[in-house]
Amino acid sequence: MDVRSQIAMVFHLDKCIxxxxxxxxxxxxxxxxxxxxxxxxxxxxxKPGTGYPTKWEDxxxxxxxxxxxxxxxxxxxxxxxxxxxxxxxxxxxLPVLDDYYEPWTYKYLDLIESPAGDDQPTARPVSLVTGxxxxxxxxxxxxxxxxxxxxYARRDPNLENLxxxxxxxxxxxxxxxxxxxxxxxxxxLNPACVAxxxxxxxxxxxxxxxxxxNQKVCRAWRxxxxxxxxxxxxxxxxxxxxxxxxxxxxxLEAGHAPACMHSCVGRIRYLGVLLYDADKxxxxxxVSDEELIDSQLDLILDxxxxxxxxxxxxxxxxxxxxxxxxxxxVYKFVKxxxxxxxxxxxxxxxxxxxxxxxxxxxxxxxxxxxxxGQAVKLDPIAKFWDKNHRYDTTSKTIMQTVEQARFPVKYMxxxxxxxxxxxxxxxxxxxxxxxxxRRHVTVGDVDAGLTNDTLNEVKLTAEIADDIYRLTSLAKFxxxxxxxxxxxxxxxxxxxxxxDTKGSTGFGFKETPQRGL
Amino acid sequence: xxxxxxxxxxxxxxAALLMFFVGTIYRYxxxxxxxxxxxxxxxxTRKLYWGSVPFHWGILFLFFGHLIAFLFPSSILAWNQQxxxxxxxxxxxxxxxxxxxxxxxxxxxxxxxxxxxxxVTSLIDILLEALLITEIFLGLWVAFGYRWGSSWFAxxxxxxxxxxxxxxPNIDAVVMLPFIxxxxxxxxFVIFLIIPFTRLVHVLVYPLSYLWRPYQKVIWNWDxxxxxxxxxxxxxxxxxxx
Ligand code: SF4
Ligand code: SF4
Numbered sequence: 001m002d003v004r005s006q007i008a009m010v011f012h013l014d015k016c017i018x019x020x021x022x023x024x025x026x027x028x029x030x031x032x033x034x035x036x037x038x039x040x041x042x043x044x045x046x047k048p049g050t051g052y053p054t055k056w057e058d059x060x061x062x063x064x065x066x067x068x069x070x071x072x073x074x075x076x077x078x079x080x081x082x083x084x085x086x087x088x089x090x091x092x093x094l095p096v097l098d099d100y101y102e103p104w105t106y107k108y109l110d111l112i113e114s115p116a117g118d119d120q121p122t123a124r125p126v127s128l129v130t131g132x133x134x135x136x137x138x139x140x141x142x143x144x145x146x147x148x149x150x151x152y153a154r155r156d157p158n159l160e161n162l163x164x165x166x167x168x169x170x171x172x173x174x175x176x177x178x179x180x181x182x183x184x185x186x187x188x189l190n191p192a193c194v195a196x197x198x199x200x201x202x203x204x205x206x207x208x209x210x211x212x213x214n215q216k217v218c219r220a221w222r223x224x225x226x227x228x229x230x231x232x233x234x235x236x237x238x239x240x241x242x243x244x245x246x247x248x249x250x251x252l253e254a255g256h257a258p259a260c261m262h263s264c265v266g267r268i269r270y271l272g273v274l275l276y277d278a279d280k281x282x283x284x285x286x287v288s289d290e291e292l293i294d295s296q297l298d299l300i301l302d303x304x305x306x307x308x309x310x311x312x313x314x315x316x317x318x319x320x321x322x323x324x325x326x327x328x329x330v331y332k333f334v335k336x337x338x339x340x341x342x343x344x345x346x347x348x349x350x351x352x353x354x355x356x357x358x359x360x361x362x363x364x365x366x367x368x369x370x371x372x373g374q375a376v377k378l379d380p381i382a383k384f385w386d387k388n389h390r391y392d393t394t395s396k397t398i399m400q401t402v403e404q405a406r407f408p409v410k411y412m413x414x415x416x417x418x419x420x421x422x423x424x425x426x427x428x429x430x431x432x433x434x435x436x437x438r439r440h441v442t443v444g445d446v447d448a449g450l451t452n453d454t455l456n457e458v459k460l461t462a463e464i465a466d467d468i469y470r471l472t473s474l475a476k477f478x479x480x481x482x483x484x485x486x487x488x489x490x491x492x493x494x495x496x497x498x499x500d501t502k503g504s505t506g507f508g509f510k511e512t513p514q515r516g517l
Numbered sequence: 518x519x520x521x522x523x524x525x526x527x528x529x530x531x532a533a534l535l536m537f538f539v540g541t542i543y544r545y546x547x548x549x550x551x552x553x554x555x556x557x558x559x560x561x562t563r564k565l566y567w568g569s570v571p572f573h574w575g576i577l578f579l580f581f582g583h584l585i586a587f588l589f590p591s592s593i594l595a596w597n598q599q600x601x602x603x604x605x606x607x608x609x610x611x612x613x614x615x616x617x618x619x620x621x622x623x624x625x626x627x628x629x630x631x632x633x634x635x636x637v638t639s640l641i642d643i644l645l646e647a648l649l650i651t652e653i654f655l656g657l658w659v660a661f662g663y664r665w666g667s668s669w670f671a672x673x674x675x676x677x678x679x680x681x682x683x684x685x686p687n688i689d690a691v692v693m694l695p696f697i698x699x700x701x702x703x704x705x706f707v708i709f710l711i712i713p714f715t716r717l718v719h720v721l722v723y724p725l726s727y728l729w730r731p732y733q734k735v736i737w738n739w740d741x742x743x744x745x746x747x748x749x750x751x752x753x754x755x756x757x758x759x
Contacts, residue, residue, distance in 0.1 A: 206735045222559070314742070
């Protein structure tokens, strides 16, 4: 057993309001530079939709992630030792600037400086690459909130195995639903970006599992951009180096939450330590598609287990980190409660960002009722649904509606369940049970028997349901982010020794003032 | 031994060698961030294919062809003893040259005409590409105009280059060569000389080691087996594993 610690995350999708605050926080800190303008280390996309870069999930185009060959082995889909080195002169699967968008700004000064004339001056858009006026064809979140549905939402790669009828049903105006999917680098346990880098510039930090690119070793071979199935490694066209989310490691080391998480308005984000068994990584990534999620979750170890703790200590994991693993909100969501699932586990990178799938379409399903009483109350010119249909939000029938949700479970399963609907239904039912239970506690219009039945069906107790409710809805900052100290007394920024550098450099120094020959 | 000959066939190669080693090593140590192939595929990919692929494979072929002729002249001469084999060698080398040249011209044209690429093109890039085009063109001229270069390279140039590397320069033979061939040689030295100042440094860091390293890479900032041990001595030095 090779016990290591990993900073892992949970995003609770039901709580995301799609405000993009996270993206802006990240952009302002890290990617507001020449060559990085187009990068969104954190982006929030509307689902269904084609995402960013467009159609990133379609691995027939981008060839990201690992694929399973035959019985045992997995290999990188579009790169790797031989393919990578052969394609080094021209990488046929590289997403190019237009697959993201051409970044631009406006010539604001023209509004003030233009000479007086008959026409109102305008601020023309100019490309941040060429500096030339630009005809904007797409931009970040071009398909936000389902805009341009025929072009974007309908081409979502996750719709592929849905039948025509199912797809049509999804896009009926009255039934259309959507949710937001915030994405950052998953800091995977089996990162394809690391494996694909010919220079060996990308590495995973042993201490906390953050995946980083050494900017001094990257040589612009661009293989990581192809290999990352989530397209979370970006090529900086100006510096000629690839860059990616660094999980705000300077903040982490100082005990702060990453900027995107700190600023999250919906408070959807949780961050904490998981202990895992590094010996089993390859094995876990090589099982069949159906077993992938379970095998990934099996990697995560019980932080209370004596054996695990002993092994962790032998491996240099600090006590504070073990403690953090025991109180980790991520461990609760992922392992204890089984509420959070990895996104596209079938890419086999073992992502360490987990999502609680959204339930919104379940709560309100269209049902036939006699609604005449309701209609009377309505203003005659107000629009309302067909008299005999209305949104059914009664808790009595809720449990039956999970499978027949407005948002097909099949679609969700393509995102979070490697296509396995059972997995999704299980998670959604658990969430529903918590809601039924809370409704019983707070509103009281659900009877105790039904509440017990629903809880029993998903093997939850009232106490656990309350815990889930608390961490989901009431959690304070410190409950959501449980960040162990990086033990800076051992090293500044974990890379340099405090004794070597303390007080030695400052403004104007390029070279460490070291004793001469 | 005119001054011309001394400058271009003795001074220049040594200047080039010195500059190459000192310059690249210094740059690698001091400005490692700038060691990059500076790929522009992200900004333009379609035209790049028709330039980069033929150019790179072609130049590799030509480079190793020259290298083999330099290192093993006798084996080249032995191979060339049969006219058919000589012709096969010469024709494939010539075709390789043409492919390289076409690729490079494509690259040059692409770089000059694409608005996005202009933004990532420096003066030295243009100079380098112009130099390479001239050099390859001259090479083709030599191959065509002064037939069976593979043979006379082995008998005339290999000894000359060897004399340079053994620090006993002997230029008796080179000075007799036609001017076009001399120009080809001189330009080659110039290109070597400017390598440290160009993106050509990426050749030196071609990631062959990828072939034998394990796929995954984990870096520990401290020795994890020792950090919790009370036996470990306190040290003020950086851990050695990064
Ligand atoms: S999400 Fe992509 S960039 Fe991040 S660790 Fe995984 S493979 Fe690498
Ligand atoms: S800040 Fe939070 S709520 Fe807002 S879009 Fe980002 S993840 Fe969603």
